[in-house]
Amino acid sequence: MNDVLRKVGMAVSAVVVASVFLCSVNVNAQTFIEADISIIKNRNSSVDNPPAERVESDQLYVRFTGAGGVYLATQGVALMADPFFSNPGLGDLMLLNDLRPDETVIDQWLPPTENVAGIIVGHGHYDHLMDVPAILSRLPAEAKLFASQTSNHMLAASIPEARRVDLNSSMASATQRGEWVQVNSKMRILPIEAEHSPHVAGIVFANAVLAEDSTSLPGDALDWQSGTTLSYVIDFLEDADAEKDKVNVQYRVFFQSSSSGYPLGAPPAWLSDDGVPVDLAILCMANFDSVDNYPGGVLNQLKPQNILLTHWEAFWEPYTPNEATVLPGLNIAEFIAQVKQTVSENTAIYLPQRGGAITLEK
């Protein structure tokens, strides 16, 4: 960064930090809401980090790995989404220090890497993308990164092109139908153009779109640009029925790691043509109240059988499973009230602690 940009950055980070502290005052006045939420937190989920139980043939195992991240596994294939463990502290963020992955923390808490076919990423901010090169190097050689063009450009210096897939040409959007991207024979993903909710006063920080490969990794928190924000439909597939030329979906999951005003980020209408239900919707809670018709709009469309809520914890505190604290200013009770207004009583709502997991069965 040159000096002028750095000064602008310092000013912006001062605003961010100020808003965080203002929000903390707010949250202290609302401790009764946290008390209420403690009943729901980890409901029907267990913290089993680091060991993952054996996944049976009819199961989908889902672990909330922190920030907007999840680890999903059936018996035959696994996927990581927005994995983030390094959690740089507020000091490094405020001083705009260069951020680097914490390899020790990653090695300690990374879910099982066998069967992981890829990493998908929602957008390029540091809490979604900065650990990806370090994690990809620990995965099987066939595993690839699936992300926006901007995220691809930012990581060009650290991940070979053969292991990066640019999703901008296949994403569904207002102007593109969108198409499935095959991860391997057991999984496919549909990227969907989404929105990044404003951080404060209608502003999204670090929201540039890059058009060229970077020659080095981004440095400080404001160097990690969001680029196009994506949500995903993830299909876990059973063996294809060659005779009938038919794809058999075992589990369908919707994944969204940024709050996004409806209909941005919601699947295109053609998705429902195959009649496959959405087994699980994974939704971001951070800044949900600064976008329109969220989470009601997307839930009303998806009608998922299960909902798992993420991006609710303070991701600048050290990564300790089961001990995360709520993001300052995030009104979890209000979010859950809006969810309950939209979905049927039979829909299960999970709010796992950091490292908490659920297992769905069919």
Ligand SMILES: [Zn+2]
């Ligand atoms: Zn972000």
